[in-house]
Amino acid sequence: MPEDKWEPKILAFCCNWCSYAGADAAGLERRQVPPTIRVIRVMCSGRIDPAFVILGLLEGADAVLVTGCHIGDCHYVNANNQTRNRYEFLKEFVDELGLEPERLWLRWISASEGLLFAEMVREVTEKIREIGPSPLRRDWKK
Amino acid sequence: MPRYYLAWAKDERIREKGANGGFVTATLVSALETGFIDAALVVEKKSVYEGIPVLTSNPEVVKECAGSLHGAPINLTKYVVDYGAKKRIGLPTKPCDARGIIEQAKRRQVNLDNIVMIGLNCGGTLHPLRMREMAADFFGFDPDAVVKEEIKEGKICLVSKEEGMGEKEKWVKIDALEQKGYGRRDACKSCVTKIPTSADLACGNWGSNDTQKTFVEVLTEKGEAILKNAIESGYVEIEEAPGEGIEKRKQIEAGMQRLAEDWKERMDEVSALSRSERLEFYVDALKNCIGCGACKEVCPVCACEAGAKCLDMNDARDSYVVSMYNMLRIFHLMDSCIGCGECEDVCPVDIPLTLIHRRFSERMQRHLGYTPGMDVKERPPLYETELRWSAEE
Ligand SMILES: Cc1cc2nc3c(=O)[nH]c(=O)nc-3n(C[C@H](O)[C@H](O)[C@H](O)COP(=O)(O)OP(=O)(O)OC[C@H]3O[C@@H](n4cnc5c(N)ncnc54)[C@H](O)[C@@H]3O)c2cc1C
Ligand code: FES
Numbered sequence: 001m002p003e004d005k006w007e008p009k010i011l012a013f014c015c016n017w018c019s020y021a022g023a024d025a026a027g028l029e030r031r032q033v034p035p036t037i038r039v040i041r042v043m044c045s046g047r048i049d050p051a052f053v054i055l056g057l058l059e060g061a062d063a064v065l066v067t068g069c070h071i072g073d074c075h076y077v078n079a080n081n082q083t084r085n086r087y088e089f090l091k092e093f094v095d096e097l098g099l100e101p102e103r104l105w106l107r108w109i110s111a112s113e114g115l116l117f118a119e120m121v122r123e124v125t126e127k128i129r130e131i132g133p134s135p136l137r138r139d140w141k142k
Numbered sequence: 143m144p145r146y147y148l149a150w151a152k153d154e155r156i157r158e159k160g161a162n163g164g165f166v167t168a169t170l171v172s173a174l175e176t177g178f179i180d181a182a183l184v185v186e187k188k189s190v191y192e193g194i195p196v197l198t199s200n201p202e203v204v205k206e207c208a209g210s211l212h213g214a215p216i217n218l219t220k221y222v223v224d225y226g227a228k229k230r231i232g233l234p235t236k237p238c239d240a241r242g243i244i245e246q247a248k249r250r251q252v253n254l255d256n257i258v259m260i261g262l263n264c265g266g267t268l269h270p271l272r273m274r275e276m277a278a279d280f281f282g283f284d285p286d287a288v289v290k291e292e293i294k295e296g297k298i299c300l301v302s303k304e305e306g307m308g309e310k311e312k313w314v315k316i317d318a319l320e321q322k323g324y325g326r327r328d329a330c331k332s333c334v335t336k337i338p339t340s341a342d343l344a345c346g347n348w349g350s351n352d353t354q355k356t357f358v359e360v361l362t363e364k365g366e367a368i369l370k371n372a373i374e375s376g377y378v379e380i381e382e383a384p385g386e387g388i389e390k391r392k393q394i395e396a397g398m399q400r401l402a403e404d405w406k407e408r409m410d411e412v413s414a415l416s417r418s419e420r421l422e423f424y425v426d427a428l429k430n431c432i433g434c435g436a437c438k439e440v441c442p443v444c445a446c447e448a449g450a451k452c453l454d455m456n457d458a459r460d461s462y463v464v465s466m467y468n469m470l471r472i473f474h475l476m477d478s479c480i481g482c483g484e485c486e487d488v489c490p491v492d493i494p495l496t497l498i499h500r501r502f503s504e505r506m507q508r509h510l511g512y513t514p515g516m517d518v519k520e521r522p523p524l525y526e527t528e529l530r531w532s533a534e535e
Contacts, residue, residue: 049451050473051451051455051466051470051473054466054469054470054473055455055466058460058462058463058464058466058469059462078527081527081528082526082527085523085524085526085527085528086524088509089473089476089477089506089524090473092476092502092505092506092509093472093473093476093502093506096420096501096502096505097420097421097424098417098418098419098420098421098422098423098424099417099421100417135418135421135463136462136463136464137463138461138462138463
């Protein structure tokens with residue numbers, strides 16, 4: 001792909017009960033969502049093994065979003081507390097590795113927050129356009 | 143019962159052969175003889191550059207293994223895991239051995255009730271290959287002719303014995319060696335855990351005023367029991383440690399820790415780099431990896447078996463910029479790496495793993511306020527549901 005045509009590729013993990021439904025709501029409400037996002041649905045954000053996030057980055061995602069129900073709303077009691085714990089590890093990991101912190105996001109989005117979902121994707125897309133493609137892409141030239 | 147003693151083996155042969163009075167050996171022998179333990183795990187000297195772990199219930203073998211080997215940077219953790227399930231084992235533990243065993247206990251790989259850790263204070267070990275180079279370049283000895291080594295008061299001594307030339311002994315300041323890139327392993331130079339406080343006893347020469355008396359700190363009830371057992375069965379004698387000895391030991395420890403912090407800064411070539419240069423450094427260093435898996439095999443903290451995630455999710459054909467294997471190992475050790483440097487020792491392509499793991503784990507552990515290998519009741523934070531720091535808020 002020629003350089004000027006580059007568009008961010010953003011990988012989003014969405015939990016079945018909240019943020020995935022939130023993404024659905026964004027569609028139903030006919031909100032504009034940038035086509036930069038690729039959604040992977042998981043039953044719960046607690047299923048998002050940090051290894052998935054790392055794998056996404058190695059596969060060439062320019063950013064990875066971890067999303068789930070608001071704290072206290074998780075449909076599996078408190079699994080998203082674990083998500084939050086793991087995110088703290090991932091944040092330090094991504095930073096130390098030398099990636100920009102903006103390549104990793106954590107957002108809580110409920111089933112009714114279509115607007116929030118659309119805005120999040122817009123915000124992330126803009127940020128990634130600013131900082132450019134991920135250095136972990138396989139076609140990365142030093 | 144005070145917690146600090148000077149102790150020594152009653153048996154003169156053990157006292158002579160031991161590093162500082164043979165207390166550790168005599169205690170293990172008595173524990174074996176009285177049935178306090180079923181087996182002892184000790185380190186057998188093959189040469190000054192090689193020590194191999196031996197699991198034995200024969201007291202004579204334990205006696206043969208008395209003395210400290212500074213050129214045998216092995217970690218005993220995995221041997222306890224492999225053989226410790228059904229047996230009661232007593233063993234000498236450097237701080238990194240003790241911390242590894244505690245981490246394995248947290249992961250339910252060993253039952254601490256079955257293990258008595260006789261801790262050894264440790265100023266550090268030398269890598270056997272670097273030690274051979276040192277013998278040739280710094281001492282002017284034929285590396286194969288070196289028959290004895292000793293470390294005392296900041297100096298290292300080698301004794302060489304060549305045919306027709308008799309014995310030659312030479313002492314060199316460790317600091318002078320290390321300024322020139324020889325000396326202790328990088329992991330040891332930067333290690334701040336010099337006294338194994340997570341073991342049952344902590345033994346060493348710091349604070350002892352006699353080369354044939356071991357300074358012993360009693361740390362747990364189990365430690366007290368094995369000491370009592372050794373005294374009552376007539377293998378060991380003790381006296382109370384003098385106050386100035388306790389003070390001196392503390393001072394030396396603090397001095398060594400300061401030195402370690404110093405080394406840490408000096409050896410960290412990454413801290414001066416920018417963010418993108420840092421990534422370049424890691425990618426360059428890790429791209430040499432041939433995926434042999436040796437670092438995982440020796441890692442005293444890792445409790446995963448053949449189906450481990452780092453192996454399972456790795457496929458060389460992916461040709462990622464950095465392999466999934468390396469990324470996952472680094473990630474999984476962020477809260478638990480004890481900085482022992484075993485991984486770097488066995489790496490066939492010399493990846494600076496000690497530095498890499500330290501860079502990632504030190505900042506995470508500081509952030510968590512967690513030190514692995516010290517308290518068996520503290521679970522690894524990555525497994526926790528709640529954030530450690532939010533619980534305190
Ligand atoms: C690598 C190393 C560094 C040390 N550095 C210090 C120091 O800086 N300050 C200090 O006060 N004390 C240090 N010690 C401890 C000290 O040398 C004595 O081991 C301690 O005082 C006990 O003396 P002892 O005569 O009772 O032990 P011994 O009766 O001689 O028994 C020592 C036991 O340690 C085992 N052993 C030998 N080498 C190793 C090894 N590499 N890893 C694990 N086990 C081993 C032997 O098999 C033996 O069972 C160190 C020990 C080692 C092994
Ligand atoms: S169900 Fe949505 S985060 Fe657990």
